Amino acid sequence: MRSIATVYEAKKRQILEVAAGILEREGAQAVSTRSVAAAAGVRAASLYQLFGDKDGLLAALAILAFDRYLDEKHLLPSTGDPVDDMRRGWDAHVDFGLRHPAFYLLMFGTDRPGRLPPAAAEAHDLVLKFLDRVAAVGRLRVPPVLAARLLQAASTGVTLSLIADPDENRDLEISARVRESVIGSLVTDAPPDAYSGLASRALALDAAIAAADQAGLPLRPAETALLRDWLQRLAR
Template sequence: MDDAKARTRQQILEVAAGILEREGAQAVSTRSVAAAAGVRAASLYQFFGDKDGLLAALAIHAFDLYLAEKQTVTHTDDPVADMRGGWDVHVGFGLAHPAFYLLMFGTDVPGRRAPAAGQAHALLLRFLDRVAAAGRLRIPPAIAAELCMAAVTGVTLSLIGAPAEDRDPGISARMRDIVIDSLVTDPVPAAGPGLAPLALALDTAIAVGDRLPLRPVETALLRDWLGRLAR
């Protein structure tokens, strides 16, 4: 795509994003966006196909904004504290951009995964791998990620749906602490954390690290043993 076409596409996307944030997804139509952007409807169809294609592009655009806000979370030596910070940024983004959030994490078709769910899940796993590597995760990262995503999206959607005057500003923090505290152990004492967290930490290191000097069957067996020890 040449520079002129790329600029036109970005202009259309920004105009559509403005309509989405001001009026909601029901107001985003090929006709309304083309008129507001000052382009022919044919140009919009060329770039996005139809309304569903435009909304899909908006979901990607919204996720880029979401990632930019996630980058504001300062990484510390405490991965659990970073998890709490990541939770707060997630909820804050949803309340600041409710129409974007509903497009990213909502779905109007049962069984169809929300557009941003897979990407957000992968991002959360990075945080949880750090927690597991520190020996502080009670359960495997993949299961912890499912629980965290269900909780944080649930509380965010609940807050978005509540009238502003009825929102409890503390509900997100209470949910955050209940969920995260149930998933992690206390900081590792000098005497050692116990076998299960150490097994999880080693298994995570094997999963994300370099190749081991073991044959694949040996690596698989080792990870199976570690999984049993982590239960």
């Protein structure tokens, strides 16, 4: 016999899938507690108990959207080249937005600053992992946190711009050009050389320390933190 919690979650998931269908077919303006309740065959009161108001329903849909986005991202195999993986990650991001524009607008076009779903933080962490690998091979020009912000701002802007274009005017070359421009400003193709490569070397060492077993480092925690602070300053 299924527990009450299991039945509750199954019902919630069913309603979310119905709401997701309405969202993708008709856009966020068509998602209301009344329309979703009618399509799911439940009473409006039941929907209010599960999600509260329309904002609560849309917030739950945003979480569902990020979960689907992350599922696709995790399926991307590594090429062995972290910079090529950055390119493939960019293309996958844009592709998801163009295939699921209503979801994407809900995820990244929010008019409520600071209220992104928890899964958005996981998506950001995934970008940082890519960038830590780039830093570890000495090819990142700026600290990973800054690089992640620049990448996400650029890829989101490009995707929203392409979504706004009519299908017949949509030019994916724009995405490729912006991608190469941004990535080119963040990474170096040549191995670091002399002082000109100091930032890349500092970032590589910082990434190696971050990935190391702290118990095996011949430094106290405070010394490790101080060293990483110096390395990040050298990388600016």
